[in-house]
Amino acid sequence: QVQLVESGGGLVQAGGSLRLSCAASGRTFSGAGMGWFRQAPGQEREFVARTTWSSGTAYYAYYADSVKGRFTITRNNENTVSLQMNGLKPEDTAVYYCAAGRGPDIPTRAEGIAYWGKGTLVTVSS
Numbered sequence: 531q532v533q534l535v536e537s538g539g540g541l542v543q544a545g546g547s548l549r550l551s552c553a554a555s556g557r558t559f560s561g562a563g564m565g566w567f568r569q570a571p572g573q574e575r576e577f578v579a580r581t582t583w584s585s586g587t588a589y590y591a592y593y594a595d596s597v598k599g600r601f602t603i604t605r606n607n608e609n610t611v612s613l614q615m616n617g618l619k620p621e622d623t624a625v626y627y628c629a630a631g632r633g634p635d636i637p638t639r640a641e642g643i644a645y646w647g648k649g650t651l652v653t654v655s656s
Contacts, residue, residue, distance in 0.1 A: 531556050532554065532555070532556035532557055532630075532645050533554070533555050533556055533647075534552055534553070534554050534628045534629075534630060534645055534646065534647035535552065535553050535554075535555075535628075535647060535648075536550060536551070536552050536626065536627070536628045536647045536648070536649060536650040537550070537551050537552075537553075537650060538550040538551050538612075538650060539626060539650030539651045539652045540651075540652070540653070541653045541654075541655065542618055542652075542653070542654055542655070543654070543655050544618060544619055544620055544654055544655065544656050545617060545618065546618050546654070547614070547615060547616045547617075547618065548615045548618065548652060549612060549613070549614050549615070550566070550612060550613040550615070550626055550628075550650060550652075551610065551611075551612045551613075552564070552566075552610060552611050552612070552628030552647060553609065553610050554609040554610070554628075554630055554645070555609070558608055558609065559608050559609050559630055560608040561583050561608075561634055562583070562630060562631055562632060562633060562634065563580055563581060563582050563583065563630065563631045563633065563634055563635040563636040564580070564581055564605065564611040564628070564629065564630045564631070564636065565577070565578070565579055565580030565581060565603065565611065565628075565629050565630075565636050566578040566579050566580075566603065566611075566613050566626055566627065566628060566629065567626070567627045567629055567640060567643075568622075568624035568625065568626045568627065568652075569624055569625050569627065569649075570621075570623060570624040570625075573624075574640070575627065575640040576594070576640075577594050577638040577639065577640075578593070578594055578597055578601065578613070578626070579591065579592065579593045579594065579597065579601055579603040579613060580592050580603070580629075580635070580636050580638070581603055581604075581605040581611060582634055582635045582636075583634040583635075589605050591603050591604075592638075594638075596621075597615075597622075600615065600616050600617040600618075601613060601614065601615050601616070602614040602616075611628065613626070615652070618652075618654045619654060620654050620655065620656045621654075622652060622654050623652060623653050623654050624651075624652060625649040625650065625651050625652075626649060626650055626651075626652055627646055627647055627648075627649045628646070628647035629643045629645065629646055629647075630643075630644060630645040631643065631644050631645070632644050
């Protein structure tokens with residue numbers, strides 16, 4: 531059974547930093563895309579960042595415009611992905627979900643994601 535487990539959420543002041551991690555188990559995600567989505571209260575789940583395999587261990591990183599320049603996604607190995615979040619803003623407050631696919635990429639819409647974690651809460655105070 532595939533499981534994605536997130537860690538690293540918490541409470542931080544505006545301008546601060548957090549690092550989220552996601553560890554996958556149950557199958558190898560070598561060559562498969564992994565990334566992050568988030569969902570704020572009363573809003574739809576939205577894309578944050580993803581890694582797309584290129585060749586070997588190389589990958590591309592792709593970001594939502596709202597986090598570009600502040601967040602960095604890293605594919606640590608075939609089954610782990612992290613998200614370094616700097617310059618956090620109150621509008622970044624949300625539950626952050628790890629996502630993984632069966633192919634080299636994952637969509638930027640929540641529909642069609644093959645695997646989800648249960649989420650970790652990030653709260654940014656003003």
